Every structure is written in C-alpha cells, then in structure tokens.
Amino acid sequence: MTAYTHTEADHTVYSNRNALGGTLQAASPPNRRAENALRAVPVVTNNSSGDYQQAAYATRQPFSLDEPRTMATVTKVTKTTKTPKKVAQKKAVKQKPSRIGSAAADWSRWPAGTTFRIVSTGQIYRVDDYGWALSGRNTLDLYMATPREMNSWGARTESIQVLQWGDPQESIRLLQPHQASRHIRRMLLELEGKPEEAAALH
Numbered sequence: 001m002t003a004y005t006h007t008e009a010d011h012t013v014y015s016n017r018n019a020l021g022g023t024l025q026a027a028s029p030p031n032r033r034a035e036n037a038l039r040a041v042p043v044v045t046n047n048s049s050g051d052y053q054q055a056a057y058a059t060r061q062p063f064s065l066d067e068p069r070t071m072a073t074v075t076k077v078t079k080t081t082k083t084p085k086k087v088a089q090k091k092a093v094k095q096k097p098s099r100i101g102s103a104a105a106d107w108s109r110w111p112a113g114t115t116f117r118i119v120s121t122g123q124i125y126r127v128d129d130y131g132w133a134l135s136g137r138n139t140l141d142l143y144m145a146t147p148r149e150m151n152s153w154g155a156r157t158e159s160i161q162v163l164q165w166g167d168p169q170e171s172i173r174l175l176q177p178h179q180a181s182r183h184i185r186r187m188l189l190e191l192e193g194k195p196e197e198a199a200a201l202h
Contacts, residue, residue, distance in 0.1 A: 001118075003142045003153035004104065004131070018102055018129040020112065020174065026145040027101025030121035098122075102143040104129035108190030108198075109138050112174055113166030116140075119159040127166060135183035136198070 006016040006024055016024045100115070103125040114127040125142060134141060140160070144150040172191050179185045182201055189198035 001140050001142065001158045002155045003144045003150040005144050005147055005150045007147060019104075020128045022128065024102045024129065024143045025099060026143060026149075027123040027125055028096075028099040030123055098124055101125040102129055103127050104131045104134060104141040104143070105139070106130065106134045106137055106187055106190075107166075107171040107175065108168075108187045110140065111166030111168045111171045111191075113164070113170065114162065115164040115166075116160045116162045119161060124163070130184070130187070132181070132183040135186045 018024050101123060103110075103116075105114070105127045107127070107130055110127045112127055115124065117124050125140070127140075129141075129143070131141060142153065144153060168191050172188060175184050175188050175191070179188055186198045186201040189195075189201070
C-alpha cells in the first residue's frame, strides 16, 4: 500500500481530478482500531418480577419431654417500596459521517468503485483512480492531501476489509475510451479475460 498526492510530477497534468472525472478526496483522520472500539451493551433497568417480596420465618416451641414436639412455619409477605432513581441522561452527540478517501489501483484487480476499510486506522477508501505504475500490481495507492502526509504514509503492508466490490463491466466501459494508453490497454485485456496478451504489454 502506497500513497500519492495531486502535486506529484506525474499527476500535475490531471490536477486534483480522479479517473472518474470527480475530485480526489482525502479520507477522514484515523480513528481507533475497530477491534478496540467499545461496543454498546443493553442496560437492564428493572430485573425484579414484581413489587412483592416473599420471606419465610420458622418459629419453634420450647422443648418439653411431656408433650410432642411441634413446629410451625409462618410465611410473611411484605411489600417493598422502590424509590425511583434519577438517571442522568447524556445528550446524543451527532457524529460527522466518515469522509471516504480516493484510492488508485489496477482496475482489473480492484474494479472501480471498490470500497474498503483499513483495519489499523478505520479509514475508508474507494477506488476511483488508476496510474501507470499500478498496472499489473495488487498495490492500492491512497490519495493524501499534502506531500507531507504522503511521505509520512510511505509504503507499507496493511490489512483491509473490502466493504463493497466494484463492477468489472463498469470498469471496462470507463476504460475503453482511453485504451490508447498502454497501462489502460493492459487493464482492459485483463478485465476481458486475456491475461497472456496483457502480460505481453510490459
């Protein structure tokens, strides 16, 4: 996984536009790891079966050798009164929706529109761009707003979760008008099921 920005020498001709004709977007800042996020648990407010509580008491007569020993059991029912507790209610905080970032890739491996989440940061990206250096590779190139952010990311191996796969047929439709470029032609051949011809376009 690598990173790029629109001010790089090989991207200045496209400015901050993606291959779909839209604007390149930087993802929302990283958040906590998804597996460490607190999960909501239900709160039980009343776990009693009713307002009455039953208590049993046993009374014994004094011991005597002259009369048979007897035992009496008395059951007493008492009503319990509960004092309502004031529960502090927290005001719901409206969270801003996560901004989906732009990613470039070989569309024959990652079709346009493929949306994924980076497990370590929680950030979400969508494949809406491609690049000649990505042709024939499984690399995902993440768009960063500034060269500093791009350099800070560098190149690394990350686990991702694919949220939605893009449509290969839609990728073919989008690439066909631009197949004069060698790397785009290679992606098209891969998408059309012609890997041998694609491999020959090095």
